[in-house]
Amino acid sequence: MKRLAKGWKNIHSDSDDEFSLPTSSDFQPMDTEEQEELVRSLERSQAQQSRFWRSVFAGLLCCFVAFLIFSIHGQTTMPWELRYHAYFMGEIESWLVIAADWAAVLVCSLAIAGLLNNSRSRRRFLWFSCCAGVLLAVFWLYNMLKLDKFRWDVIWLPLGPLSGAGFCLYVDTLLNESSEEVKKLRGYMYAYKSH
Numbered sequence: 001m002k003r004l005a006k007g008w009k010n011i012h013s014d015s016d017d018e019f020s021l022p023t024s025s026d027f028q029p030m031d032t033e034e035q036e037e038l039v040r041s042l043e044r045s046q047a048q049q050s051r052f053w054r055s056v057f058a059g060l061l062c063c064f065v066a067f068l069i070f071s072i073h074g075q076t077t078m079p080w081e082l083r084y085h086a087y088f089m090g091e092i093e094s095w096l097v098i099a100a101d102w103a104a105v106l107v108c109s110l111a112i113a114g115l116l117n118n119s120r121s122r123r124r125f126l127w128f129s130c131c132a133g134v135l136l137a138v139f140w141l142y143n144m145l146k147l148d149k150f151r152w153d154v155i156w157l158p159l160g161p162l163s164g165a166g167f168c169l170y171v172d173t174l175l176n177e178s179s180e181e182v183k184k185l186r187g188y189m190y191a192y193k194s195h
Helices: 002-013 032-077 094-116 122-145 156-187
Strands: none
Touching (some): 032 156, 122 156
8 A cells, every 4th residue: 555655646746736636647557466455455454344343233232132131130030120111010921021021132142143253144143133123023012002101211122122133234234245345346456467
């Protein structure tokens, strides 16, 4: 990259006007080594950014999983003490709330595994988490609609795990598209021929 920048500066240092737009004669084709170096640096950068964003979203979901485990512990030791569970006291049994929270932990864990897994089954984990998130959202929405008054403050119960899984699928799709673009760039490399 430094050689490319140095070559660019040398081309422009010869011209009279430093602020003029480059013309087609200003550009010199890159040789094979320069192309390879550029593509390798883009591949490294893309891989580093992919690891970073996968870790960020996996970390956010881990925080949500920790909260869900706290919620399970609260419902197990002191049933219906947590306000967001107490709304459902007359509608469903305590063990169903605990099971639904464990299902939310499973949805988030599948999404985390899908983000951090480097195998071909990555997409399968993410799709399973989205499907399970939809089923969990249907369960919670059905029970929320049975309440006397719809409680907007617990809308995160159906939408939390589903949106977490959906965001992870979206991030994975974006990062895969970025990786494919870098792979295409490698395919577009041309052979430099000196005359």
